[in-house]
Amino acid sequence: MLRSQPRLFARRPSPTTVEYLVSTSPTYNLPLRLLLVTTFIFRVLVGLGVLVLLCSKFARKNYSSEATTYPQTPDLLNIDYVWYFLHIIATSKAGTQSAKLASHIPATALLPASLLIFYIILLRTHTTEALLVIRGLGIQTSTSSDTFLSTATTRFIPTEKIQDIFVNEAFRGFEVRYYLVVVVEGEEDVVVVFPRLLPRRHIVEKVWRGARACLYEPDWGKEGKSG
Amino acid sequence: MPEHDGLMRVFWPADVSRTDSPGIIVGWRNSGLDVFVLAILEDVEARNVENALKVGILFRNASHPPDRIFQLCGQSSMHVLGLANTPGVDIEPLQIRARTGPGFRRPQILCDRASTIQIIMFERPAPNKMQYMSLDPISLALGDEAERTMYTLGSIDAEEEKEELRKWKRTRGLIEKLNFHSVGKHQPSQKELALPWIVNQINCSWELNTLLQRNISLVRRRPGRALSVSERVVESATTMRDFALMAIWQMITVYIYPVVRRAFIIILLGHRIAAEGLLLLLEWRLKPGYAALKDISATAQQVEIRLQQFCYWPMQYLTLRKRKDDWESVTTSHPDYIRFYNSLWLVANDVIIGMALGSYIIDNSVWVAESISEILSIYTVAALQRTIIWLMRWPAGLKLNNELAAFLGDLFLWVIEHWSYFIEALRPALPRIIWFIGFSSFAGASMPIAMFSDLLSILTLHIYSFYMASARIFNWQYTILLSLFQLFRGKKNNVLRKRIDSCDYDLDQLLLGTILFTLLFFLLPTVIVFYITFAGSRMAIISFKAVLESVLAFLNHFPIFALMLRIKDSQRLPGGIRFELEDTRQTPDKPSNGVSPPPTSYIYLRSVPLTFPDMFHQYFQLGQRIRKHYLSPRVLSCLAIGKFVPPIHRKNLYSLQYSMLPARRAGIWEMWNALVTVPPLKKHVGGEFKVNLNGRRLNGNGRRHMH
Numbered sequence: 001m002l003r004s005q006p007r008l009f010a011r012r013p014s015p016t017t018v019e020y021l022v023s024t025s026p027t028y029n030l031p032l033r034l035l036l037v038t039t040f041i042f043r044v045l046v047g048l049g050v051l052v053l054l055c056s057k058f059a060r061k062n063y064s065s066e067a068t069t070y071p072q073t074p075d076l077l078n079i080d081y082v083w084y085f086l087h088i089i090a091t092s093k094a095g096t097q098s099a100k101l102a103s104h105i106p107a108t109a110l111l112p113a114s115l116l117i118f119y120i121i122l123l124r125t126h127t128t129e130a131l132l133v134i135r136g137l138g139i140q141t142s143t144s145s146d147t148f149l150s151t152a153t154t155r156f157i158p159t160e161k162i163q164d165i166f167v168n169e170a171f172r173g174f175e176v177r178y179y180l181v182v183v184v185e186g187e188e189d190v191v192v193v194f195p196r197l198l199p200r201r202h203i204v205e206k207v208w209r210g211a212r213a214c215l216y217e218p219d220w221g222k223e224g225k226s227g
Numbered sequence: 228m229p230e231h232d233g234l235m236r237v238f239w240p241a242d243v244s245r246t247d248s249p250g251i252i253v254g255w256r257n258s259g260l261d262v263f264v265l266a267i268l269e270d271v272e273a274r275n276v277e278n279a280l281k282v283g284i285l286f287r288n289a290s291h292p293p294d295r296i297f298q299l300c301g302q303s304s305m306h307v308l309g310l311a312n313t314p315g316v317d318i319e320p321l322q323i324r325a326r327t328g329p330g331f332r333r334p335q336i337l338c339d340r341a342s343t344i345q346i347i348m349f350e351r352p353a354p355n356k357m358q359y360m361s362l363d364p365i366s367l368a369l370g371d372e373a374e375r376t377m378y379t380l381g382s383i384d385a386e387e388e389k390e391e392l393r394k395w396k397r398t399r400g401l402i403e404k405l406n407f408h409s410v411g412k413h414q415p416s417q418k419e420l421a422l423p424w425i426v427n428q429i430n431c432s433w434e435l436n437t438l439l440q441r442n443i444s445l446v447r448r449r450p451g452r453a454l455s456v457s458e459r460v461v462e463s464a465t466t467m468r469d470f471a472l473m474a475i476w477q478m479i480t481v482y483i484y485p486v487v488r489r490a491f492i493i494i495l496l497g498h499r500i501a502a503e504g505l506l507l508l509l510e511w512r513l514k515p516g517y518a519a520l521k522d523i524s525a526t527a528q529q530v531e532i533r534l535q536q537f538c539y540w541p542m543q544y545l546t547l548r549k550r551k552d553d554w555e556s557v558t559t560s561h562p563d564y565i566r567f568y569n570s571l572w573l574v575a576n577d578v579i580i581g582m583a584l585g586s587y588i589i590d591n592s593v594w595v596a597e598s599i600s601e602i603l604s605i606y607t608v609a610a611l612q613r614t615i616i617w618l619m620r621w622p623a624g625l626k627l628n629n630e631l632a633a634f635l636g637d638l639f640l641w642v643i644e645h646w647s648y649f650i651e652a653l654r655p656a657l658p659r660i661i662w663f664i665g666f667s668s669f670a671g672a673s674m675p676i677a678m679f680s681d682l683l684s685i686l687t688l689h690i691y692s693f694y695m696a697s698a699r700i701f702n703w704q705y706t707i708l709l710s711l712f713q714l715f716r717g718k719k720n721n722v723l724r725k726r727i728d729s730c731d732y733d734l735d736q737l738l739l740g741t742i743l744f745t746l747l748f749f750l751l752p753t754v755i756v757f758y759i760t761f762a763g764s765r766m767a768i769i770s771f772k773a774v775l776e777s778v779l780a781f782l783n784h785f786p787i788f789a790l791m792l793r794i795k796d797s798q799r800l801p802g803g804i805r806f807e808l809e810d811t812r813q814t815p816d817k818p819s820n821g822v823s824p825p826p827t828s829y830i831y832l833r834s835v836p837l838t839f840p841d842m843f844h845q846y847f848q849l850g851q852r853i854r855k856h857y858l859s860p861r862v863l864s865c866l867a868i869g870k871f872v873p874p875i876h877r878k879n880l881y882s883l884q885y886s887m888l889p890a891r892r893a894g895i896w897e898m899w900n901a902l903v904t905v906p907p908l909k910k911h912v913g914g915e916f917k918v919n920l921n922g923r924r925l926n927g928n929g930r931r932h933m934h
Contacts, residue, residue, distance in 0.1 A: 011808060014343040016234045017828035019808045132808055134345065134830065136236055136261070136418035140806050154805040154835065158362070159419040164409040183405065188398045216413060217232050 002026070002035070002125045006199040008206065016135040018214045020207045022199050023128040036125075043121040049098075050114045052089060057102035057110060122147040129194045131180075131207060133214045138162065139182065141193050159215065161185050167201075167208050178204050180211075233342030235260040236418060237323065238425065239334055240432060241348040241831075243267055247328030249313040251276045253439060255428055256306045258417040259321065260341060263428050266436040267311050267327075268443045275446050277307050285442045291554050296431055299557065301424035309338075333809070333829050343825055347806075349832040351433040354555035357564070358798035359430045360834045362423065364841055365562050365800055367569075367789055369887060426804075429832075431556040492902045495541055499895055502534045506892075509534075525677040525779070532783060533671070536570055538892050543567045545901050561799070569788035570887060577671035577782050584672050588665030596657040600650070607687055608647045611764070615639050618756055627753040635757050639693055646689040673782040680775045687768050694765040695871070701758040702869035704747055711744035758869060773853065780849065784887065786842050797836035807831040 003024040012018040026032060075081060089095050102110070123146060130152075132140040138158040145152055163183040169176050178201040180193040193207070243264065244250065250267040253276065257263060268276060279285050281304075286293040297303060309323035310316060318324065326335040336344055352358035509521045509531045521527040547567060550560045588595055619636035621627060660682070668675040684691075713719055714737070719730040732740070792799050809829035840847070856862065865872050893901075 011810070013808070013811050013828035014345065014826035016232070016343050017345055017808065017830065132806055134806060135232075135234060136345070136416065137347075137422065137806070138419075142805075156804055156806065158422050159413075160415045160422075162413075163405070183409065185406075186402060188402055217416065 002032075002039070003127075006194075006197040006203070008199065008203045010210065016214060017133070018210055019130055019132045020210065021128060021130045022194050022197050022203065024126040024197065025128065026126075039125075046117065047121050050117050052095065053098050053102050054110070054114055055086070056090060056095060056099040057105070057107065119147065122149060124148060127196055128152075129197050131193050131211065133211045135159075135214055135217070139165075139211065139215065141182075141191060143196055155191065157182060157184055157191065162215075165208065165211060165215075167204055172198070180204050180208055233260070233340065234418075235323075235336075235338050235341030235344045236262070237336055237344065237346045238263040238429070238832075239336075239346050239348050240264060240351050240436075242350060243436075244311065244327050245329065247312050247326075247330070250311040252308045252311055252323065252325060253280070253305060254308045255300060255302045256308065256321075257302070257421040257424065260338070261418050261421060262308050262323065263425060263432075264308060265305070265428075265432055266439045268439065268446075271443060271446050273307050273310065279446045280305050280307070284445055285439050287442055287445065289438055291552070296435065296554060296556070299554075300428045300431055301421075333811075335824055336827070337824050341825055344827040345830060346827060347830045347832050349429055351436070352430060352798055352834070354430065354434050356796060356799070357555075357561055358796065358834075359556075359558040359561060359801060360426055360804060361558070361801040362426055362804060364802040364837055365565075367562065367565065367786055367842065368845060369566065369889065430558055431554070434554060434556045495902065496895070496899060499538060499541075499898055502538055503895060506531065506534050506538075525680040525776070526674070529673055529677040529779065529783075532888075533574075535888050535892060536574065538898075539888055540567070540570075541898060542893050542901065565789055565792065565800075566887060569786060572788050573783065573785060574671065576787065577673055578669070580782075581668040581670065581672035581674065584675060585665045585668030588668065588675065589662060592658050592662040592665060596661045599661070600654050600657055603650060603686055604647070607690060608643060608650065611690070612640060612643055614760055615643075618760065622756065625752065625756070627756065628750055631750055631753045635697075635753070639757075642689060642693070650686070671782070673779050676775055676779055676782070680772055680779075683768070683772065683775075690761065690764050690768060694761040697754070697758045697761045698869045698871060701754050704751060704754055705868050708744065708747055708751065711740050711747065714740040715744055762866060780846075784845070789837075789842055793836060793839075793842070798834055800837040801834050802837035802841060803835045805833055805835050807833065 004026040006022050006024055009021040009023065010018060011021070028036075073081075073084065090099070124144065128144040130140075130142045132142070134140075136159070138156060139162065140154055140156040142152045142154040161184050163185045165180070165182050167178055168181045169178050171177075177198050179195075179198055182191040182193060184191060194204075238254075244267045246269075248269055250269040251271055251273050252264055252267055254265040255263040276285075283293075285305075307322070309325060310318060311325045311327060314324070314326075320339045322338070324337040333348070334346065336346060338344070349360075352360055509527050510519050512519045521531045543563065544567065547560060547564055550557070550564075615636045618627075619632045664675045664678045664682075667678060710720060713727065714732060717729060717732065717737075718727050721728045789800060807830065809831060811827075811829060862872055
């Protein structure tokens, strides 16, 4: 529900520059937006819960002991406030519950599990891949990363390094997929555009035509066809 | 030259101007409609600027010759590219009209010739912070050539290397073949060829802009104003102070500095000669093919690496010093800088860790020695003895040949007994040795680790010899069994033709051969269990040493400085460039007074920092090499038939370290020449002092690099 079939968006502010985006993000309407907000809140809550659990497992002695009591609330912008806040959480009902829970789980199970949970709540819901074609400079492929922690990986190929752009087909499992390929001069591996989504053929064809028309000057294209 | 498609490309520094005051746009014209904006000069006339650019007034007082910059940027002259915020003034058809200001999020550019415009905006990298942009990732290693020669020299893995070379050649051939498969060859246009120059222009833009803005006051006609009385008082006071300071500085440079410098050079040279002697000793080989001392011992290897580094540092420093004689925008020496400080930091860190480790070992030398000898006697003597005795008595229900097992077992037990006497004799001296190892760690934590690795190989010499002996016996038996099996089948191995021929044996031959085959076959399990035991313990020792070696590799080669730079200022470690297409649909700027600009795309050019896998590229290579050596089918088959498994060649293992060092170290005489002929640091005494007299410090003397 949070992701759709890969769809193509094109941005073409001028005829010599075009960006093709293939994304699995759905069209946003009100219920979907509400759902997104709910999942976001859910992620934050789960993350905080795991943090509290970890805190009560490994730093239990520091915060929840009865010896450290705060006679008055410290200043908000003070480092003491953080300790005070942790103390409040640790001595609250949820804190004591989690401490009880944490004492039952061995550390060897808790640590990998919480790492896995952190990874899952940081996952992006949809993938976006882009091809940016700039005449006179080159083309750039980019793929959004899995998690929110890292940025998209990009690869820029200058035009003089581009030997060819074509659509190829390959077996993938039990289906045949068409994909866009850039051959880079002097490299043994070709660069696959949209490597993770591998959109359907009509999208790939459209991008291929657009990219070729945008990348090279039109009169050269005529010569190429006649020759 | 007219372009076919009327595409205009403008490189525009994102931080150039945010005001709406009129100005002259100055920059490079790479080709007809391909311009690179350097600066917007305000309060001047276009004609004056044009003249000043021709005469060279704007490049006055440059710290270094401006020709160098022109050469770097691939252009012979700078041009007036157009006007900013001056509507209504006539301009040439190729020139541009730009509108900037607080009301505009992006500059609006018009040009009569252009039908479409690409505006590529970039942040100017600051050369005084050693930031720069680059199309290719910065290389942290010294270069692959040294590594390749090193790699082909290693004789043990020669087959694998040949295989690799063959594979490499094949892919080269395929790539060349691929060239014939492209449909039409695109003739690169001038814009496309300009990209490498543009990267240089971006790197130079900050410094050039500063220079132009500083010198524009020479072109600007401004009424001179006499200084007021108070300003004069301040000026004469500062002059007096500067004069006194300069006199003191002069004294120091003339009398003290040369003496200190000469003494330092002599110390360096003495150190270099001593290092050369030691290095010759470490690299001495009895015969060309034989192993040198550094190939056998980890300690010698470690000492060699340190000495090589000490020999390389002065040369490296001198090359870095040459950087000061050039524009800061020249980026060729930045990787050298990172390499130099990386190795300095690593050695410093090594010494710091070594001090902690050393003081701990020295304080507890008795306890450490005690526990080491305990572990040794438990695992390498007692455990081995117990295992052998167990093997002699039908282990795990296997009914081995009693007599052979007793013979082999007694033999090994006898050797172990003598070895344990030796260990006992060594025991009183062990605290002394440990103390020495601890003391050596003040030269770096890598030293005791290397020594410990050597100590381990000496103290487990008996296991090594047992492994060799049992492997040899097993291998003999295996080959004899193979050939007797051929006899049993009535065939023989033809060595000349490398094939199996059938052969008519006599009856007595067959009988004897078959009896021998049966005998040997029944004795095989006994030999195998002994072989497996010793091969297993040998493998355990090798893997323990591999762990030690990888700790050494970490201490000697960790890219700590690069890692710190990546966190502190990622622009100093460029890993390529990336473009971002600005979304102009959502935030359309208001059209500039009636004239609507041609379709324009705004693109941001940003630097991509070096990725972490790229930083640790060499470690991955090392891991792959170790894995290929020890987990290859060749090694496993060697183990299975009892052939000797060669340990990985040190040269391969240490290619990591050597990629930080040149393949050939500079000779003593070379170093002496380089040190003596180095020009003293250029002090801008004349220029700077004159500027100071005006009460304004313009010539930046506080050029500092943060590390």
